[in-house]
Amino acid sequence: MADLIEQEIKSEIENNKILIYGKGTKSAPQCGFTVETIEFFDKFGYPYELINVLPHPEKREALNKMTNWPTLPKVFINGTFYGDTDILGPMEQKGELQTLLKEAFKTE
């Protein structure tokens, strides 16, 4: 069962340039930090995906192990894990995030 979930997570990460695992959905977020992360990415105008892991405890556990990060939301950009807005905020202030996003969405 576990590797099925890991496969599912890996393909979600590969298929979404900005991927947020969080609590609730875009239209009905269920946690302040999930709302904060949605608003954070809305500013940049790039498309992002929010996957609700509240109804999937085993998926949530697999993500905790994969990232060695105990909380939600969890953000992946271009396949790499970046934690949450506590990490992305300072990256934005240094301008690192803007470069990363441009790189991720530049069309080959």
Place this chain on the structure above:
Amino acid sequence: MITKEDLTAYVQQSIADAKVSVTDRTGTMDHFNIQVVSDNFRGRNLLDRHRMIYQALDEPMKDGRIHALEIQAKTTEEI
């Protein structure tokens, strides 16, 4: 619920030189902002600094005394 003193003690147990300042964000003593200053963060990126703090607070997070946590992690030069 957990007190600021206990939170600080948990952090200092694994990050000995940590200077810790805690703010209760909602008045319910379980949604915190925590700033940790330690020279053990030198040479570590933000993700690893935060992981160190999560490991230090693993117990009160797992048993629900901490519900939500905002973290800032800096070295003495960065403050």
